[in-house]
Amino acid sequence: MARTETATSEATGRSGLDESTRLALFRSIVEMRYFEERAHRLFLDNLVKGTSHLSLGQEAIAAGFGLAMRPDDYTFATYRGHAHTLARGVPMGPVLGELLGRKTGLLHGKGGSMHLTSVEHNMMGSYAIVGAHMPVAAGAAWSAQVRGTEQVAVCFVGDGTTNIGNFHESLNLAAVWKLPVVYVCENNLYMEYTPISKVTSVPNPAADRASAYGLESLIVDGNDPEAVYEMALERLARARAGEGPSLIEAKTYRKGGHSRADPAKYRPEEEVKEWLARDPVDNYRKRLLESGIDEATLVEIEKESLAKVDEADAEARAGPLPDVSSMETNVWSDGGSAWRR
Amino acid sequence: MARTETATSEATGRSGLDESTRLALFRSIVEMRYFEERAHRLFLDNLVKGTSHLSLGQEAIAAGFGLAMRPDDYTFATYRGHAHTLARGVPMGPVLGELLGRKTGLLHGKGGSMHLTSVEHNMMGSYAIVGAHMPVAAGAAWSAQVRGTEQVAVCFVGDGTTNIGNFHESLNLAAVWKLPVVYVCENNLYMEYTPISKVTSVPNPAADRASAYGLESLIVDGNDPEAVYEMALERLARARAGEGPSLIEAKTYRKGGHSRADPAKYRPEEEVKEWLARDPVDNYRKRLLESGIDEATLVEIEKESLAKVDEADAEARAGPLPDVSSMETNVWSDGGSAWRR
Amino acid sequence: MAEMTYRTAIAAGIAQEMERDPTVYLIGEDVGEPGGVFKATEGLYERFGPDRVRDMPISEEAIIGLAMGAAMTGLRPIAEIMFSDFVATCWDMIANQVAKTRYMTDGQIGLPMVIRTANGGGLRFGAQHSQAVENWAMAIPGLKVVAPSNPIDVIGLTAAAVRDPDPVVFLDSKPLYSLKADIPDGEVVDELGVAKVRREGTDLTIVALASTVPKAVEAADILDREYGISAEVIDPRSLIPLDMTTILESVRRTSRMFTVEENPRVLGWGAEIASIVAEEAFFELEDPIVRITTPHIPLPQADVLEDAALPSVDRVVETVRKTLG
Amino acid sequence: MAEMTYRTAIAAGIAQEMERDPTVYLIGEDVGEPGGVFKATEGLYERFGPDRVRDMPISEEAIIGLAMGAAMTGLRPIAEIMFSDFVATCWDMIANQVAKTRYMTDGQIGLPMVIRTANGGGLRFGAQHSQAVENWAMAIPGLKVVAPSNPIDVIGLTAAAVRDPDPVVFLDSKPLYSLKADIPDGEVVDELGVAKVRREGTDLTIVALASTVPKAVEAADILDREYGISAEVIDPRSLIPLDMTTILESVRRTSRMFTVEENPRVLGWGAEIASIVAEEAFFELEDPIVRITTPHIPLPQADVLEDAALPSVDRVVETVRKTLG
Numbered sequence A, B: 001m002a003r004t005e006t007a008t009s010e011a012t013g014r015s016g017l018d019e020s021t022r023l024a025l026f027r028s029i030v031e032m033r034y035f036e037e038r039a040h041r042l043f044l045d046n047l048v049k050g051t052s053h054l055s056l057g058q059e060a061i062a063a064g065f066g067l068a069m070r071p072d073d074y075t076f077a078t079y080r081g082h083a084h085t086l087a088r089g090v091p092m093g094p095v096l097g098e099l100l101g102r103k104t105g106l107l108h109g110k111g112g113s114m115h116l117t118s119v120e121h122n123m124m125g126s127y128a129i130v131g132a133h134m135p136v137a138a139g140a141a142w143s144a145q146v147r148g149t150e151q152v153a154v155c156f157v158g159d160g161t162t163n164i165g166n167f168h169e170s171l172n173l174a175a176v177w178k179l180p181v182v183y184v185c186e187n188n189l190y191m192e193y194t195p196i197s198k199v200t201s202v203p204n205p206a207a208d209r210a211s212a213y214g215l216e217s218l219i220v221d222g223n224d225p226e227a228v229y230e231m232a233l234e235r236l237a238r239a240r241a242g243e244g245p246s247l248i249e250a251k252t253y254r255k256g257g258h259s260r261a262d263p264a265k266y267r268p269e270e271e272v273k274e275w276l277a278r279d280p281v282d283n284y285r286k287r288l289l290e291s292g293i294d295e296a297t298l299v300e301i302e303k304e305s306l307a308k309v310d311e312a313d314a315e316a317r318a319g320p321l322p323d324v325s326s327m328e329t330n331v332w333s334d335g336g337s338a339w340r341r
Numbered sequence C, D: 001m002a003e004m005t006y007r008t009a010i011a012a013g014i015a016q017e018m019e020r021d022p023t024v025y026l027i028g029e030d031v032g033e034p035g036g037v038f039k040a041t042e043g044l045y046e047r048f049g050p051d052r053v054r055d056m057p058i059s060e061e062a063i064i065g066l067a068m069g070a071a072m073t074g075l076r077p078i079a080e081i082m083f084s085d086f087v088a089t090c091w092d093m094i095a096n097q098v099a100k101t102r103y104m105t106d107g108q109i110g111l112p113m114v115i116r117t118a119n120g121g122g123l124r125f126g127a128q129h130s131q132a133v134e135n136w137a138m139a140i141p142g143l144k145v146v147a148p149s150n151p152i153d154v155i156g157l158t159a160a161a162v163r164d165p166d167p168v169v170f171l172d173s174k175p176l177y178s179l180k181a182d183i184p185d186g187e188v189v190d191e192l193g194v195a196k197v198r199r200e201g202t203d204l205t206i207v208a209l210a211s212t213v214p215k216a217v218e219a220a221d222i223l224d225r226e227y228g229i230s231a232e233v234i235d236p237r238s239l240i241p242l243d244m245t246t247i248l249e250s251v252r253r254t255s256r257m258f259t260v261e262e263n264p265r266v267l268g269w270g271a272e273i274a275s276i277v278a279e280e281a282f283f284e285l286e287d288p289i290v291r292i293t294t295p296h297i298p299l300p301q302a303d304v305l306e307d308a309a310l311p312s313v314d315r316v317v318e319t320v321r322k323t324l325g
């Protein structure tokens, strides 16, 4: 039977990571945190049109993987994909611009918050229909396998995604073909408003199902950037070495609601209190200080991150609206939308 | 962890079943065997139009469950559903008539071999798209649960069905709601022409996945009518008692090809030899004789069964063709096909 | 008399039927305790309890299959698919299983069930959460298809759909959720397959559905006021069954037909109506039949682009004027 | 020159492209070692090996998703869905993911992939294995749709589909699998969006597709021989892109149009063509546009019923005569 490996870097004692790596992780989660807070503010100012799903509280997962991945590895994310997009080095301005529906947005306003994509950064897309990107990630991994490039595809899904057919079909196929793909389930305890425990037949929706595909059962503290980073390094290396796919369950929690307007009233106060006490940014900051990194360094990173967000904000707001004519471009490879002759 | 229970009545020593039950099982598999052989003959005589999928070699599963089920329990079968239909007491004539596309057929020629249904016998249908009937069976079980009727739904699927999304979605839901449904995977080692082992991430495609739904891992010798019968009794009772669903993997083998025209050349001779030596009808006959039942009794059953098939054959051949006008009936509840006013 | 929004009418219609018939159950993602992600099923869980109003896992195929199995064994389930775009994730269950079962069993199995889903664009949700898919369902033999354009119809047609012995795909219109209307007291029950003339006219007939009905009526008022063109506006309300009698009668009178469709252009619902008219009222037509639709593109997300893609009042006015020259 | 059946032409077309381009891969259920359940991919596994010709589990969503992920990262996969009825089981992957990705990413991601599947009825397979679903695919912006009517087109259009940078749904026609033709030696490459006039005529235009093309041509011969009616038969070959230029030119000349469609009546592909003609060639039409289709029913299994449901040569002849009165 598959063993369950639970990884937290506290558990594994004091971190073996060098300072520059740890500061890189800190910078990454801080940038994501500030970015998402800004996105939320812009929504409250009614500048973000449509919906958006923030990674507030879940930054450590995106950061840990972002740092561990090779530049040519592929990312596949859900509609909750801002942090995963930034994690690949996609500049903040165009991302924020897309949220604001500007011509200067990452997708020029065609896709919006739920579909962030930057092929140039091997961020192969954000997918808004639950589970749909799981076989797509397998396909990218298959292509890397046959092309012999040693690239790995990393696919992020939620806990609710573990109950849809695509989860099953994708993991079976990935396992049979030993595909270089790492599936990461960000278990934030909720679908939209329904607790995952209410609709799932096992306590750990991803980890308890790994054995159904002959895979190891893996759980990591999704609020601990170092634990995620180390787990990512190990699993990416295995995939690159041709040892097949992994399914990782990262335990985490949303700071806020499911999407823009959701006040998340359905979550018990106790639970919220307990999890907010485990906030990845606050706690990592504390740990770094305890480990002797001086506060000025962190404050400097925070300053720089905030400046970066301010700059992106200004850039995004300054972006022009898309030309209406672009509505009819890029349906087809000829650049247009003509379907008849 | 879920335990794996492998049941064969040899394993469990000499049968605890009374003689009438054992003869009923024998009669059932013999009738199915003769019926399917006749269906095949009629196909070779070019009287069966379209395709058909026989249960030759897999009769013990249908027979064991058929005898164990309560008359008001529901059956959901695949396109390989002749035996499961007979197992519910549906008369042979109309079943054969449907294969021949006659007005006197079970579905008056509307459905054909792949869609055999007899609501009057709680045979709730044969479904031709792999996995599609799994959530439907869960739905019938749910309705039984809320209506408080203590009915159980039994849903038969193949090994290939274990890799499609519906398998996953249905088992999760059935487990969460503790639905009175028993899923029976008839593992005959092949999809159509592809060995299941070539495309599946675990050795036992159903049993090794039960734990992903918090269910016991159950394997039964699908060529042993008594082992199937006893497993069925136990699992039906559990479901009736409100203890939730079961997933059973019954090991078996097709005597012939996947469907009418398939010579099944893709199966290794050794494998075929080994499995044909485990033919459920021949072996059960031998066991009954060894256990002291006198041959005359069995021969009598065989005579009666053959006569039944001959009669059904004659009835089916004599059946008139459907009126062409029936093509446009029963699309809607008003009996017709009008979609506009 | 009580004022209701389209949104609250959805829960009111379901409540009316659940109250009347204990075999009516509601299942779907977040429809229960949360009251629906659009708050369209609010109060039902509190009123009818966890047994009859059930939150489902993200398992669309299981949701439809569950309803189908329940419908063939004595219940009258209402299954919600959150966004109509997601019917694609369970299209086999809807188009191959639910739709065909009565026919394949030659009437042995009937499926009194409703598949309700939030349809349509204009909310900046992007290409995978904004589609108008009424034409997908219309093309499948064995499905009835309803798309109400106002709160009263939402209630009356919900009643008709739940009471119908055949499976009904009930598409409520997201962009209309805040539309208000006075609802008469007492039970509201309507009928499928009966079109409504929303505005009478003599020069041309505009056929509009769901979100495009208010736009067509506004366009007709402008055409009348500003250009002295008299447009009749017909709302079929259900695409299957389709009330061609009312449409053909009108077109024969006005001799001109336009459709205003939210679905993408190619094989939108208007193509069927236009084809029928081109065959059956051909000799009464004076001008070409013109379909006003969303272009044949996925929907863009940015507000300026989405607004340009969806049929607008101006586009209707301009198209009619150009055609009548 | 070699004689081939429609069936063998399928493998020949795929082989030609796999030979030419090492990034072309074939995946599907039983397509490899077994050579396909219709023997339509026979020999490819032996010729190109287990790496490039792969047998898949019964996981239709994974099949399409796999092809999509591979197509966006350097391969040109051909994904087979065994029966076209089963595209419903992966419709979200096809209609919401594959079709919309280029647009949603504003051109960042292109998907050079082919989804090939066995389409159509007449083989007594019943309602879930016999559908003609070309109209489902035609209605989705972002999908190209091909449906060849003969072995030469199978090869040439396979080449065009595989070389196209956009996703193509390639529907080969089960009922035509035994149709024979002489195939010219050497590479056969054709073009999407170019209709072919299968028979010239002056009194009316019949538009037919895939399995209905031979029927329409035969009907046209009978109309000519027995009734002196001269029918032109046009085969669009691809529904998207659609060659309306050729169709409109013909209809303007003959002033009459009929469609012969295997798909069920409501919103069949003919509805789009009829609607376009009713708008753009309205003033040149002398008679109503008539669509000859399968009735709006699921397909029955029994041979006598299925034969009555599908459009027949007789039905075409009779309908044309009645219309021309």
Ligand SMILES: Cc1ncc(C[n+]2csc(CCOP(=O)(O)OP(=O)(O)O)c2C)c(N)n1
Residues within 6 Å of the ligand: A080, A128, A129, A130, A131, A157, A158, A159, A160, A161, A162, A164, A186, A188, A190, A191, A192, A258, C029, C058, C060, C082, C086, C089
């Ligand atoms: C197939 C499908 N069903 C339903 C939805 C609507 N929906 C969007 S997000 C969501 C919850 C997803 O939960 P989870 O997978 O845990 O991801 P999280 O939002 O918590 O990150 C749902 C049901 C969808 N997008 N796709």
Ligand SMILES: Cc1ncc(C[n+]2csc(CCOP(=O)(O)OP(=O)(O)O)c2C)c(N)n1
Residues within 6 Å of the ligand: B080, B128, B129, B130, B131, B157, B158, B159, B160, B161, B162, B164, B186, B188, B190, B191, B192, B258, D029, D058, D060, D082, D086, D089
């Ligand atoms: C969704 C779907 N994909 C493919 C098929 C074609 N098909 C029919 S039977 C079959 C093999 C099924 O294998 P298994 O589940 O083992 O059942 P068996 O035929 O062995 O009883 C396949 C692939 C189908 N009917 N439905």
Ligand SMILES: [Mg+2]
Residues within 6 Å of the ligand: A158, A159, A160, A186, A187, A188, A189, A190, A191
């Ligand atoms: Mg979640």
Ligand SMILES: [Mg+2]
Residues within 6 Å of the ligand: B158, B159, B160, B186, B187, B188, B189, B190, B191
């Ligand atoms: Mg099998």
